[in-house]
Amino acid sequence: MTFWDTLLYDLFPLIWSGMITGCLYALGALGLVMIFKCSKVVNFSHGNVAGLTAFLVYGLSSGVLLSLSWGAAVIVALLCAVAIAFLIYAIISPLVFESDLTSTIATLGFGLIAQGVTLLLFGADIVALDLPIPRFAFSVFGLLVTGYDLTVLAVAVVTIGALFIVIDYTKLGIAFRAISENPFAAEVCGLNLRSVHLFAWVTAAILGVIGALLIVPTTFLSVTTVATFMLQAFAAAVIGGFASLPGSLVGGILIGVLMNLFTFYVSPEFSSTFLLGIILLALNIFPNGVLQRVGGSRV
Amino acid sequence: MDQVTNALRGDGIALSFGGIKVLKGLDVEFRAGEITGLIGPNGAGKTSLFNCLTGAYRPQHGSITYAGTSLDGLPPAARAGKGIVRSFQHVALCPDLSVRENVMIGVARNYSAGWASAFLPLSAGRKERQDMAAAADRVLADLGLADSADLLPSELPPGTQRLVEIARAIVGKPSVLLLDEPAAGLNNSETRDLMKVLRKLASTDLVLVVVEHDMDLVMSICDRIYVLNFGEFVAVGTPEEVRGNEDVVRIYLGSDDDE
Amino acid sequence: MTQRLQDIAASSIASWIPVAILAALPFIVGGSWTFTLGLCFANSIGVLAVSFLVRYGGEVSIGHTFFTALGAYAVGVLDTRFGVSLWASVPLALLLGVSLGIAFAWPSRNLHGIYLAVTTLALALAVPEMINNLDWITGGYEGLYVSTPLVPGVEMGLQRYYLGLAMLVAVAAAVARFRLSRQGMTLLLAKTHPAAADAFGTRRVWARIAVMGISGGIGALCGATLAFSGSTVSPGGFTFWQAIFLLVGSVVSFYGLSLVRVLIGGAFVTLVPQLLSASGAWIPVFYGLSLLGMILLGHYLPRIQKTLARRKGGA
Ligand SMILES: Nc1ncnc2c1ncn2[C@@H]1O[C@H](COP(=O)(O)OP(=O)(O)OP(=O)(O)O)[C@@H](O)[C@H]1O
Ligand SMILES: [Mg+2]
Numbered sequence: 001m002t003f004w005d006t007l008l009y010d011l012f013p014l015i016w017s018g019m020i021t022g023c024l025y026a027l028g029a030l031g032l033v034m035i036f037k038c039s040k041v042v043n044f045s046h047g048n049v050a051g052l053t054a055f056l057v058y059g060l061s062s063g064v065l066l067s068l069s070w071g072a073a074v075i076v077a078l079l080c081a082v083a084i085a086f087l088i089y090a091i092i093s094p095l096v097f098e099s100d101l102t103s104t105i106a107t108l109g110f111g112l113i114a115q116g117v118t119l120l121l122f123g124a125d126i127v128a129l130d131l132p133i134p135r136f137a138f139s140v141f142g143l144l145v146t147g148y149d150l151t152v153l154a155v156a157v158v159t160i161g162a163l164f165i166v167i168d169y170t171k172l173g174i175a176f177r178a179i180s181e182n183p184f185a186a187e188v189c190g191l192n193l194r195s196v197h198l199f200a201w202v203t204a205a206i207l208g209v210i211g212a213l214l215i216v217p218t219t220f221l222s223v224t225t226v227a228t229f230m231l232q233a234f235a236a237a238v239i240g241g242f243a244s245l246p247g248s249l250v251g252g253i254l255i256g257v258l259m260n261l262f263t264f265y266v267s268p269e270f271s272s273t274f275l276l277g278i279i280l281l282a283l284n285i286f287p288n289g290v291l292q293r294v295g296g297s298r299v
Numbered sequence: 300m301d302q303v304t305n306a307l308r309g310d311g312i313a314l315s316f317g318g319i320k321v322l323k324g325l326d327v328e329f330r331a332g333e334i335t336g337l338i339g340p341n342g343a344g345k346t347s348l349f350n351c352l353t354g355a356y357r358p359q360h361g362s363i364t365y366a367g368t369s370l371d372g373l374p375p376a377a378r379a380g381k382g383i384v385r386s387f388q389h390v391a392l393c394p395d396l397s398v399r400e401n402v403m404i405g406v407a408r409n410y411s412a413g414w415a416s417a418f419l420p421l422s423a424g425r426k427e428r429q430d431m432a433a434a435a436d437r438v439l440a441d442l443g444l445a446d447s448a449d450l451l452p453s454e455l456p457p458g459t460q461r462l463v464e465i466a467r468a469i470v471g472k473p474s475v476l477l478l479d480e481p482a483a484g485l486n487n488s489e490t491r492d493l494m495k496v497l498r499k500l501a502s503t504d505l506v507l508v509v510v511e512h513d514m515d516l517v518m519s520i521c522d523r524i525y526v527l528n529f530g531e532f533v534a535v536g537t538p539e540e541v542r543g544n545e546d547v548v549r550i551y552l553g554s555d556d557d558e
Numbered sequence: 559m560t561q562r563l564q565d566i567a568a569s570s571i572a573s574w575i576p577v578a579i580l581a582a583l584p585f586i587v588g589g590s591w592t593f594t595l596g597l598c599f600a601n602s603i604g605v606l607a608v609s610f611l612v613r614y615g616g617e618v619s620i621g622h623t624f625f626t627a628l629g630a631y632a633v634g635v636l637d638t639r640f641g642v643s644l645w646a647s648v649p650l651a652l653l654l655g656v657s658l659g660i661a662f663a664w665p666s667r668n669l670h671g672i673y674l675a676v677t678t679l680a681l682a683l684a685v686p687e688m689i690n691n692l693d694w695i696t697g698g699y700e701g702l703y704v705s706t707p708l709v710p711g712v713e714m715g716l717q718r719y720y721l722g723l724a725m726l727v728a729v730a731a732a733v734a735r736f737r738l739s740r741q742g743m744t745l746l747l748a749k750t751h752p753a754a755a756d757a758f759g760t761r762r763v764w765a766r767i768a769v770m771g772i773s774g775g776i777g778a779l780c781g782a783t784l785a786f787s788g789s790t791v792s793p794g795g796f797t798f799w800q801a802i803f804l805l806v807g808s809v810v811s812f813y814g815l816s817l818v819r820v821l822i823g824g825a826f827v828t829l830v831p832q833l834l835s836a837s838g839a840w841i842p843v844f845y846g847l848s849l850l851g852m853i854l855l856g857h858y859l860p861r862i863q864k865t866l867a868r869r870k871g872g873a
Contacts, residue, residue, distance in 0.1 A: 042672045112846030119839035269691040276680040280665045379759040391754035393747040408759035417739035418732040
């Protein structure tokens with residue numbers, strides 16, 4: 001095999017599939033960043049709650065709980081996700097205004113509860129949850145493109161596009177941007193912090209459900225699948241600067257591609273260690289992306 | 300001029316934050332043996348100048364020397380090691396430490412018992428703590444705070460907290476002492492005590508600079524006064540010269556008009 | 559010497575009473591309880607490591623299993639591969655914990671709060687993977703069995719219990735002493751007012767590295783104790799969830815560093831899974847609820863007390 005052949009047969013497909021999963025990481029990361037941007041809370045329950053809702057879709061459509069159609073199950077699950085987001089925010093909102101770190105630890109508690117509830121309702125077994133999409137595949141320049149790939153791309157583009165439109169043009173979205181820039185000034189101007197926070201939590205929950213449903217077909221569904229997937233989303237958010245929505249998009253795709261290359265060329269066993277390395281490296285090379293402080297602290 | 304060797308000098312110090320010029324090329328010489336006053340309206344850049352001198356801020360231009368050696372590029376901790384010490388405008392005491400312990404921190408840089416004695420009951424650590432506590436108690440007594448030594452800072456009124464801050468700054472026998480609004484929040488008798496302490500401190504080898512809004516204090520204890528406005532000096536001189544300076548009067552009257 | 563020092567001395571005497579009670583326990587309760595309590599002591603040290611980071615560094619770690627695993631495998635590997643007893647492996651564990659704490663602190667020296675927490679999360683995730691993939695030395699999934707006695711001739715169950723107790727008391731005493739040391743005081747100042755600490759000769763980076771090194775060292779001691787008192791070292795003890803449980807233990811004990819407080823946290827981490835072992839799914843639920851409960855309690859209690867006090871004052 002020549003160098004070019006390797007490139008064609010290994011590298012391009014790896015980058016392509018890395019980009020597809022990267023889009024999903026970006027969906028997860030966007031949710032984390034939305035919440036972080038306006039309330040400075042890192043939502044550690046994101047993965048577990050999204051996992052719970054994915055299980056709800058499974059339970060509602062497979063007959064374990066009910067036998068709804070896939071679409072109806074997704075709608076019910078989305079409603080549940082929104083309700084859970086409301087509930088979590090209602091409980092932690094008094095903390096949010098006091099200490100972002102304490103409220104972040106509190107979200108770990110919700111993550112634990114969501115995981116426990118998933119176990120209680122569905123057990124520790126592995127189940128399969130597929131998407132109702134046509135199965136086809138074709139190849140472009142030697143690259144195998146499947147229906148799944150196209151679905152993920154389409155959904156990601158539509159969702160992210162919709163999100164940016166909402167943030168740029170709706171009243172709530174503009175309030176969100178204002179509060180992310182300067183919560184104090186924005187509140188003085190009469191914007192309601194709580195409703196903006198809720199907007200972020202609900203949007204994040206919806207993004208989480210979408211991401212979870214799209215990632216599950218590539219593996220299977222267990223209590224930890226979605227939580228593990230969200231960890232890559234964490235890395236994506238960190239690399240993107242944690243406070244930047246476009247940054248998390250770039251971070252997601254970067255993580256997707258890098259992880260794919262690493263598992264293929266170096267070792268599939270040390271992927272989390274690799275992730276740790278990437279995070280530390282990124283934080284050191286682009287500290288300003290992460291540390292938003294400019295001009296040093298005041299004394 | 301040249302015989303004053305132990306002076307803290309700044310040449311052309313310019314500092315800006317994102318295009319806003321906070322200090323516009325300041326030349327200063329704070330001499331040992333004198334009490335120098337640094338006054339100016341709110342936002343003039345007094346604290347920023349202190350921050351540049353102690354290394355908390357990096358000025359974009361200019362150089363700083365103490366006793367002829369350059370301090371440029373030295374981090375704050377290293378400047379503290381050279382005896383350049385400050386107090387803070389916003390009281391920066393540790394709430395978990397008692398008043399005595401907060402003051403002990405001011406001498407910590409002169410001690411060096413190792414890690415083993417930090418964790419194990421060794422005599423080196425015990426002796427170090429006793430020495431530090433004795434030094435702290437002496438200064439606290441000087442400032443009339445002996446009774447408060449075992450309290451937590453939060454149990455003291457704000458004015459007294461400020462005195463603790465000053466105690467922490469002077470306990471380590473600094474060679475340069477920069478006090479940022481030491482009399483803010485003090486009542487009249489406390490201010491008088493403070494003035495006494497400052498006069499006593501003004502020995503031949505100490506560079507003592509006081510930022511203060513209390514004009515009576517500044518005018519009565521300072522040998523030289525620098526007046527800062529919008530990052531520039533508008534007047535430098537003895538209290539009489541400064542008092543008579545028209546620009547200074549205008550700045551202060553002007554700011555009174557605004558209020 | 560002084561009032562506060564006397565208070566501290568008095569509280570250390572007060573903590574000798576529980577120590578005395580714990581020292582007598584093996585003669586009262588059964589062998590399985592002795593074993594569980596041994597684990598409890600070990601986990602208390604882990605909780606102490608997390609709380610130390612909070613108290614002296616103002617930072618939260620969700621990755622301390624990295625350090626506990628380090629200590630545990632130092633003991634486990636030396637014991638099973640080389641037959642070296644704790645006398646040598648505990649100092650090695652401490653050394654490793656401190657060095658890797660420093661090694662982690664350096665690249666993360668500029669991270670604070672949530673950013674550091676997320677980074678420690680990555681640390682926790684990397685742990686199980688490293689253990690499983692270095693199976694030639696760690697024994698992979700099966701783990702290692704620690705059986706070399708510390709003092710030959712003494713019954714092993716008692717050794718496991720008393721070593722745990724001794725380690726816990728020693729670490730708690732050392733940490734209590736540290737509070738009075740020069741280094742401890744400067745770290746406390748650096749936590750609340752880094753600029754002030756800087757101005758008095760304590761560099762922020764130094765403070766961070768020192769705190770992480772110490773916390774990592776304590777974490778490794780927890781692991782070493784866990785290995786000996788718990789007799790087995792396997793990846794199951796160092797999962798991501800275990801790292802979160804340590805944090806929960808720390809929150810439950812209100813980040814306390816005293817012996818009694820960390821014992822409460824350690825007992826929480828050890829006993830909840832045991833008591834709920836029949837219904838495993840309830841364990842995360844219970845942990846989550848306790849975590850939330852304690853956080854909300856910490857939030858509302860001062861307010862409730864204040865209103866009560868006001869009402870009393872008004873009456
Ligand atoms: N870290 C910083 N970032 C941005 N701007 C700053 C910073 N520190 C100071 N400034 C600006 O520099 C100017 C001077 O501030 P400084 O605190 O030095 O004033 P000051 O003379 O000490 O005033 P005051 O009497 O109110 O203490 C102000 O306009 C302030 O907003
Ligand atoms: Mg000022």
